[in-house]
Amino acid sequence: MSDYKEKPCYSKGKELKDVRKSGKAVPWKSKKLLSLELAERLKEMEYFKKFISVSQCAQVLVFRKTYAGDYRLFQTWFCKDRLCPMCSWRKSLIQSYFMTRVVKEVFKRKPKSRWIFLTLTTKNTFTAKELSKELSAMTKAFREMCRRKAVQKNLLGFYRVTEITVNKENMSYNQHLHALLCVSSSYFKKDNYLNQESWTQLWKHHMKLDYVPVVNIQLVKPKKFKEKESDGLVSAVQETVKYESKSSDYITQDFELDKQVIADLSEALRGKRFSSSSGIIKKVQQELKLKDAEESDDLVNVDGEPNPEQFVEGEILARWHDDVGTYIVDN
Ligand SMILES: [Zn+2]
Known part of the structure; x- marks a missing residue:
């Protein structure tokens, strides 16, 4: 017999408080409020189609109880707008799930491999058009750079993501690439090693820049001494390659500025790929049928497909109520 109805936070007519067995509260309410903030801006911008879809995002949540005793999201509708919080x-x-699986598997297959975190930037851009052009140029230059013999010979695979930050002081955008490179241990041999200066020169060359770009390189190391190495690597990687919502860049007190940023980002990101991979990372991704945030269409099951047998009887449905600004349990 399920005991979920005895818990006040999952009782009919009460506010939903989705709490994991670990005690961690799931931020449904705060994310929904942010999405509604975005919707409000889209409405003012007369992006009506987007407005309707973002304002309907995760309006009704259906959970099923698991044998472990907590609830798992079972069904809802997500708008999938790129800027939706x-x-x-x-x-x-x-x-996060994707990176964990990939890193653990690569570590299993290539225990001697090392991971390097590379950040490649160019000068800030000022318009959607410039930003879009720069992003395309950067992904192309990155591919070319990785094909260079000096890089290729020790590279087992890469995983790269695009990130954009907004500088509100002068309303400019900084676009950068974060790349996680899996290299063989021979990379660290004297004649093979590429230091920051070499990476900077390579990036400058392939981007055809007339200035010295900011390039950062660091070895990914498990933080805690004695931590199981693959676990340590996983947490270090988690910290470096995130899929972050930058909603604080376009949901601020300044409505006019927000609208400009939303318009620019929507235009510049159209048709762009957020990530790509190569070599052993791509192979592991394909063999384990792992999808990253870019490829996955399923925003319900975020940590792999559930086993149907893990559910026990009992379903709860929570609906968003605009008047009180929260989710209320419906059944
Ligand atoms: Zn959404």
Whole structure:
């Protein structure tokens, strides 16, 4: 017999408080409020189609109880707008699960491999058009750079993501690539090693820049001494390659500025790929049928498909109520 109805936070007519067995509260309400903030801006911008879809995102949540005693989201509708805070949060969970599985598997197959975290930037851009052009140029240059013999010979695979930050002081955008490179241990041999200066030169060359770009390189190391190495690597990687919702860049007190950023980002990101991979990382991704935040269409099951047998009887449905600004349990 399920005991879920005895818990006040899952009782009919009460506010939903989705709490994991670990005690961690799931931020449904705060994400929904942020998505509604985005919707409000879209409405003012007369992006009506987007407005309707974002404002309907995760309106009704259906959970099923698991044998473990907590609830798992079973069904809802997500708008999948690239800027939606609710959807970005779900994607960040997918990304986190994805990175964990990939890193553990690569570590199993290539225990001697090492991981390097590379950040490649160019000068800030000021318009959607410039930003879009720069992003395309950067992904192309990155591919070319990785094909260079000096890089290729020790590279086992890469995983790269695009990130954009907004500088509100002068309303410019900084676009950068974060790349996680899996290299063989021979990379660290004297003649093979590429230091920051070499990476900077390579990036400058392939981007055809007339200035010295900011390039950062660091070795990914497990933080805690004695931590099981693959676990340590996983948490270090988690910290470096995130799928982050940058809603604080376009949901602020300044409505006019927000609208400009939303318009620019929507235009610049159209048709762009957020991530790509190669080599052993791509192979592991394909063999394990793992999808990252970019590829996954399923924002309900963010940590792999559930086993139907893990559910016990009992379903709860929570609906968003605009008047009180929260989810209320319906059944
Ligand atoms: Zn959404």
